[in-house]
Amino acid sequence: MPPQFPARLDERRLEEARNRLCEVFGVPALRDHQEKAGQNIMLGKTTLYDVPTGGGKTLAFWYPLFYHLAQGGDCQKVVLVVSPLNALMNSQAKDLADRGISAVALNSEGGDIEDLFEKDSSSHGRLKYRVIFVSPEMALTRRFHQRVLKDKGFGNNCIELVIDEAHCVTEWGENFREEYAELSQLLARLPSGLPVLLASATMPPDVTQDIVFKLGLPLDCPRVAVSNAKLNVALSVRVMQHPQKTYADLLFLLPADPTSIIQELPQTLIYVNSRSEAEEIQDFLRRHCPQDIKPEAFIFYHRHIDSKDKLLIQEGLRSGSYRCVVATDALGMVSKLSVPINISRTDLLFMY
Secondary structure, eight states: OOOOOOSSOOHHHHHHHHHHHHHHHTOSSOOHHHHHHHHHHHTTOOEEEEOOTTSOHHHHHHHHHHHHHTTOSOOOOEEEEEOSOHHHHHHHHHHHHHTTOOEEEEBTTBOOGGGGBOOOSSSSOOBSOSEEEEOHHHHTSHHHIIIIITOHHHHHHEEEEEETTTTHHHHTTTTTOGGGGGTHHHHHHSOTTOOEEEEESOOOHHHHHHHHHHHTOOTTOOEEEOOOOOTTOOOOOOOOOSOGGGOGGGGGGSOSSTTOOGGGSOOEEEEESOHHHHHHHHHHHHHHSOTTSOGGGEEEEOTTSOHHHHHHHHHHHHHTOOOEEEEOGGGOOGGGGTOOOOGGGOEEEEEO
């Protein structure tokens, strides 16, 4: 049965959902774009959501769920989120669980489809989770289709599909991760009329048109957009003085005084193209770091390290014990991993 959406929203439930959402996530109020995007979904309107990194898009993801929770009773509603990075979805699932919202991530690093349902005597188990994160590859598998998408309990309770980092449909869908360009198959398997929230910080008109075309979405989808201008972030370009493979131009990161302590080393993320570059730069910085700074303050991060080490690195970023992480885009952007680093005092270097 197609989901039913109201012509108007209940103001009392909206207020309760808004207050509870702010309380759970520790924010004073929802922003206008969060209100608009979230309420569009509640009204059944597929929406393009173009907001800068760090702009708080995820609160709009959960707003419809909190609206249903405000109705009281045994709420079984669920939000399905397609996400590109294992580290990102694992971090978001943990963050939600820590805040009392049951969530699970299904990807190549973990999560069991069979564990989504409680075992009971009925023909269809009850969903254990209110938020399910899934990679595009997992979402398109036959097993996910048969066990989850065709389950009546899921179909009757799914209120929203979120496609996070929706620009990947265009950027990656051609020849890197083809499943992104095939997500129209997922939409076809979900209940007819289910609203989709397509979230990204990178949706210029050409990318938007390509996403809408590939996913078979209405051409007149509502669009909620916010400027990418960030007054607390500055860009600078350094002209390289040495061959790139020597990495000698990175020495400016290290304090000149050999007796410097670790707190004098600015916390830095260095983004590179390849696993080998990440590992080589870590080794280079460890060899040249001041004697009173432990080499272990420098670490690499890419998709080939195991889940336990990824979690340790993310925690090291939070605590400040890791001062320099050399990463591929498997790390995602710092604000997406719930890492409370003051971005105005953190260096982001890109070596492409």
